[in-house]
Amino acid sequence: PPVDPGKLKAFLDRLSTEVHAADDWGQVATYIPELADVAPNQFAISVVLADGTRLSAGARSVPFSIQSVSKVFMLACVLGREGDNIWRRVDREPSGDRFDSILLLEQEKGRPRNPFINAGALVTTDAMLANRAPKQALSEFLGFLRAAAGDEDIHIDPSVAASEARYGFRNVALANYLKSYDNLHNAPELTLGTYFHQCAVEMTTDQLAMAGRMIAQLPGAPPLMAPARARRLGALMMTCGHYDGSGDFAFRVGLPGKSGVGGGILMVAPGRASIAIWSPGLNSYGNSKVGTEAAELLTDFTGWSVFS
Numbered sequence: 001p002p003v004d005p006g007k008l009k010a011f012l013d014r015l016s017t018e019v020h021a022a023d024d025w026g027q028v029a030t031y032i033p034e035l036a037d038v039a040p041n042q043f044a045i046s047v048v049l050a051d052g053t054r055l056s057a058g059a060r061s062v063p064f065s066i067q068s069v070s071k072v073f074m075l076a077c078v079l080g081r082e083g084d085n086i087w088r089r090v091d092r093e094p095s096g097d098r099f100d101s102i103l104l105l106e107q108e109k110g111r112p113r114n115p116f117i118n119a120g121a122l123v124t125t126d127a128m129l130a131n132r133a134p135k136q137a138l139s140e141f142l143g144f145l146r147a148a149a150g151d152e153d154i155h156i157d158p159s160v161a162a163s164e165a166r167y168g169f170r171n172v173a174l175a176n177y178l179k180s181y182d183n184l185h186n187a188p189e190l191t192l193g194t195y196f197h198q199c200a201v202e203m204t205t206d207q208l209a210m211a212g213r214m215i216a217q218l219p220g221a222p223p224l225m226a227p228a229r230a231r232r233l234g235a236l237m238m239t240c241g242h243y244d245g246s247g248d249f250a251f252r253v254g255l256p257g258k259s260g261v262g263g264g265i266l267m268v269a270p271g272r273a274s275i276a277i278w279s280p281g282l283n284s285y286g287n288s289k290v291g292t293e294a295a296e297l298l299t300d301f302t303g304w305s306v307f308s
């Protein structure tokens with residue numbers, strides 16, 4: 001049965017109050033200095049239902065760095081442009097390794113395990129740069145996000161991109177390694193620069209939940225993606241969206257989700273809702289700690305787990 005919006009709103013308010021009693025908010029990411037300055041004890045949740053009802057609680061209008069949540073939307077852009085060709089360059093299997101791991105890349109001869117670990121996302125971004133300059137690729141990407149969210153007020157924070165460009169040594173290593181296998185078609189610094197900027201997009205949970213409508217296949221979503229593609233994106237989010245914590249997230253929450261090291265999580269309950277959560281403190285997998293706990297409580301309350 002569909003959830004009662006009034007009851008759901010009361011639940012979200014309660015959730016937002018209760019999480020503030022947490023004594024452990026997790027650790028904010030420190031390897032990107034700009035993110036290290038964010039206070040961990042913040043929380044927001046936004047839900048868009050199939051009938052278009054929008055509900056939120058907490059810091060719903062505070063923009064945060066979407067980081068790896070951007071990987072879903074960049075992949076959607078690339079799939080729209082070149083279709084299944086991208087799968088020649090990147091696989092679709094969970095990696096069981098950390099998001100920035102280089103381990104499997106040697107074993108698998110430069111073909112990353114999936115598009116949601118950093119190595120795979122660099123390949124996706126590189127594909128977006130086919131026949132276009134970074135500026136153009138990024139403005140197309142932003143245009144896609146704005147259309148998906150129905151909101152023009154979505155921007156890149158250049159200081160976050162610069163901070164990551166300065167300290168993102170592992171990404172530099174991954175890009176060079178991919179290049180050595182001919183799986184980057186642009187100069188590594190071009191692909192990296194584009195990737196750092198896409199990760200530095202700032203959004204609120206309200207905006208992110210709106211942008212997720214097309215992946216959740218909600219009736220009111222802008223027609224930016226074929227349903228078959230949305231289903232496949234959901235499958236990738238379920239199996240790979242939380243890196244080596246993907247199994248744990250599926251076990252606890254039971255929804256396709258994509259996390260970012262800024263503490264954002266986008267989740268979809270196919271046909272029912274698009275959900276965005278933000279809390280910047282991270283667990284040991286680099287996924288939002290309190291955000292994951294809140295996601296678990298939400299699916300307990302709503303019965304939205306795809307396994308229910």
Ligand code: GLN
Nearest residue numbers: 067068099118199260261
């Ligand atoms: N921009 C970050 C990085 O490349 C994204 C990682 C993440 O959100 N897990 O390291």
